[in-house]
Amino acid sequence: MKPVKILLFILGVFILLGAAMWLTPTGGVDSGEFTFHMPTFEEMFLDDDVEYADVSEIIEGQFNIDSVHVFKNDSISGEMKFPKASYDSLVSKIHVLETTSEGRQNLFHFFEKLENDTLNRIMHYGDSQIEGDRMTAFIRNKLQNRFGGxxxxxxxxxxxxxxxxxxxxxxxxxxxxxxxxxxxxxxxxxxxxxxxxxxxxxxxxxxxxxxxxxxxxxxxxxxxxxxxxxxxxxxxxxxxxxxxxxxxxxxxxxxxxxxxxxxxxxxxxxxxxxxxxxxxxxxxxxxxxxxxxxxxxxxxxxxxxxxTGIIMDNIALRGSPGLFFTKNDFEHSLKMYNDLNPGLFILQFGGNVLPYISENSKGIENYSRWFRAQINRIKKTCPDAAIIVIGPSDMSVKEKDRYVTYPQLPELVKEMKNVALSTGCSFWNMYDAMGGKNSMPAWVNAEPQLARPDYVHFSTRGARLIANMFYNALIFEYNKFLKEESKLKN
Structure with missing residues (x-):
C-alpha cells in the first residue's frame, strides 16, 4: 500500500473516532446492562482531573486510646490527671463524635451506667458493612476488656x-x-x-x-x-x-x-x-x-x-436501609426490648440507598424523613437509651475507567448528620474519618488491602482499622465524662 493511502486511512480513523467522541454524551449511551463511553477531548489531551484522597496520614496515625490515657487521682489536689504528655497530640488525630448538648447528656447517661451498673447492652444495627461481625467484634472486644463482659x-x-x-x-x-x-x-x-x-x-x-x-x-x-x-x-x-x-x-x-x-x-x-x-x-x-x-x-x-459487663449485639441486615423499626409491631417488639434493656444503639445505615438516588430527586429528603421516624420509634421504645448514628463510608461508582465517590454521598451524609443531631443523637462521620471524597480507592489500593475491590466494603483489616477509629472516638467522649464527673465530685 502506498504511503499516501496509509496516511489517508489513519486520518479517516481519527476523524471517525473524533466524531464518535463528539457525538457520545458525557454520561455514555446505555445499552441494557452495558453503558458505552467514549473519552472526551479534554480527557484525551489534558491531565486527569480526578484527585484521589491521600489517606496515608490517617492510616499511620492510628493508636490505641486505652494505652495512652488512664485517669489517675492526684493525691494532693484530688483531681483526675492525664498521665502522659503525648495524649493531647494523639487525640488530635481522633475523628470525634459530633453531638449537641442533648446528645452529650444522653451519651453521658449511658456512661453513668457503665460506671454504676453490672450489665450494659449495646445494639449495633447495620447493613452489609458490619455483616459477619466485622467492626462489631473489634469494638466489643475492646469494651469487654475495659468494662468486663x-x-x-x-x-x-x-x-x-x-x-x-x-x-x-x-x-x-x-x-x-x-x-x-x-x-x-x-x-x-x-x-x-x-x-x-x-x-x-x-x-x-x-x-x-x-x-x-x-x-x-x-x-x-x-x-x-x-x-x-x-x-x-x-x-x-x-x-x-x-x-x-x-x-x-x-x-x-x-x-x-x-x-x-x-x-x-x-x-x-x-x-x-x-x-x-x-x-x-x-x-x-x-x-x-x-x-x-x-x-x-x-x-x-x-x-x-x-x-455482667458489656453485651454487644451485631445485627447485620444486608441490603437494608435501616427503615424497619416502624414496620415492627410496637407492643410486641417493646416486650423484647424491655428484656434486652439496651443502653446504647449504634445505627450504621445509608449506603444501600445511594444507587437509587438521582442527583435531582427528592430521594435524600425522603430517606432523611423516614430515617428520622426510625430514631423516634427507638426513642419511644427505649427512652433511656443513647443513640449514635454512624454515617456511610465513602463508596465509589465506576465512571469510565475511574472509581469516584457517588455524587450524592456527601449530601446524604450531611442530611443524616442533621437528623441525628436534631433528634438528640450523636453522629460519627465515617466518610470524613476515612478521608472524604475519593478516599475509597486509596483503601482498596493500600498495602495490605483495607477495602475490597467492589469499592464499597472494608476488608477484614480495614474493618478493624475503622472500628478502632470509632472506638477511640467513643472512649474520648467517655474520658471527657470521667473528667467532668471528677470535677463535680471535687
Whole structure:
C-alpha cells in the first residue's frame, strides 16, 4: 500500500473516532446492562482531573486510646490527671463524635451506667458493612476488656451469612428465616419480627385463620461454637436466653453445653412472646439446641453472653436501609426490648440507598424523613437509651475507567448528620474519618488491602482499622465524662 493511502486511512480513523467522541454524551449511551463511553477531548489531551484522597496520614496515625490515657487521682489536689504528655497530640488525630448538648447528656447517661451498673447492652444495627461481625467484634472486644463482659450477644437462629468472625453455626436443613426488610415473605400474616427484624422457624408457617392439626412431629437442631480466630472473651458463654413466640402447641427443647445436657424443658404455646433461659457451665464455648413437637416457635433471637459487663449485639441486615423499626409491631417488639434493656444503639445505615438516588430527586429528603421516624420509634421504645448514628463510608461508582465517590454521598451524609443531631443523637462521620471524597480507592489500593475491590466494603483489616477509629472516638467522649464527673465530685 502506498504511503499516501496509509496516511489517508489513519486520518479517516481519527476523524471517525473524533466524531464518535463528539457525538457520545458525557454520561455514555446505555445499552441494557452495558453503558458505552467514549473519552472526551479534554480527557484525551489534558491531565486527569480526578484527585484521589491521600489517606496515608490517617492510616499511620492510628493508636490505641486505652494505652495512652488512664485517669489517675492526684493525691494532693484530688483531681483526675492525664498521665502522659503525648495524649493531647494523639487525640488530635481522633475523628470525634459530633453531638449537641442533648446528645452529650444522653451519651453521658449511658456512661453513668457503665460506671454504676453490672450489665450494659449495646445494639449495633447495620447493613452489609458490619455483616459477619466485622467492626462489631473489634469494638466489643475492646469494651469487654475495659468494662468486663463476655459472649457474642444476640444471634439469629438461622445465620444468613457464609462467614461470621466470632462463631460457627450449623443448622438442620429444615430451617427458614423470615425478615421484615428486603424480600418480605407474603405468607407471613403479622409483623411480629422481634428486635433483630427477623424470625426463624423449622416448621411451616401456621395461621390463626386455619385450624391447627397435630399431623407432623417436627424435629430440628442448631449448633453454635466459638471459632479459633475469634477474640478470647467472645468465646466464653456464661448465660443462655432464647426469645420466641407464636406456638400453637408446646414444643420440647433441650440444650447441650460442651457435650452435656443442662436444660430440658417445654416452650410455651398460645403466647406471642416468651423467654427461656439458663446459666451455662464454666468454660462453655459450644452449645446445641434440639427441638421436638408438632409446631415450631418463631425464634426472634438467641443470646449467649455474660451476666455482667458489656453485651454487644451485631445485627447485620444486608441490603437494608435501616427503615424497619416502624414496620415492627410496637407492643410486641417493646416486650423484647424491655428484656434486652439496651443502653446504647449504634445505627450504621445509608449506603444501600445511594444507587437509587438521582442527583435531582427528592430521594435524600425522603430517606432523611423516614430515617428520622426510625430514631423516634427507638426513642419511644427505649427512652433511656443513647443513640449514635454512624454515617456511610465513602463508596465509589465506576465512571469510565475511574472509581469516584457517588455524587450524592456527601449530601446524604450531611442530611443524616442533621437528623441525628436534631433528634438528640450523636453522629460519627465515617466518610470524613476515612478521608472524604475519593478516599475509597486509596483503601482498596493500600498495602495490605483495607477495602475490597467492589469499592464499597472494608476488608477484614480495614474493618478493624475503622472500628478502632470509632472506638477511640467513643472512649474520648467517655474520658471527657470521667473528667467532668471528677470535677463535680471535687
Amino acid at each position: 463476655a459472649g457474642i450477644g444476640l444471634r439469629p437462629a438461622v445465620q444468613p451469612y457464609d462467614f461470621v468472625f466470632s462463631a460457627r453455626q450449623e443448622n438442620s436443613d429444615n430451617w427458614q428465616r423470615y425478615t421484615i426488610f428486603g424480600n418480605i415473605d407474603s405468607l407471613v400474616d403479622h409483623n411480629k419480627y422481634g428486635a433483630m427484624a427477623a424470625f426463624s422457624r423449622y416448621a411451616p408457617l401456621s395461621y390463626d385463620s386455619i385450624p391447627f392439626l397435630l399431623t407432623n412431629d417436627y424435629r430440628a437442631e442448631l449448633n453454635i461454637a466459638a471459632t479459633n480466630m475469634s477474640f478470647k472473651l467472645t468465646r466464653r458463654y456464661e448465660y443462655f436466653r432464647m426469645f420466641y413466640g407464636n406456638l400453637k402447641e408446646p414444643v420440647k427443647i433441650s440444650l447441650r453445653a460442651n457435650g452435656t445436657f443442662v436444660l430440658r424443658d417445654s416452650l410455651k404455646s398460645d403466647i406471642d412472646y416468651a423467654v427461656i433461659e439458663c446459666d451455662l457451665p464454666d468454660s462453655t464455648n459450644t452449645i446445641s439446641l434440639f427441638f421436638e413437637g408438632f409446631d415450631s416457635p418463631d425464634i426472634y433471637g438467641i443470646e449467649l453472653a455474660s451476666r
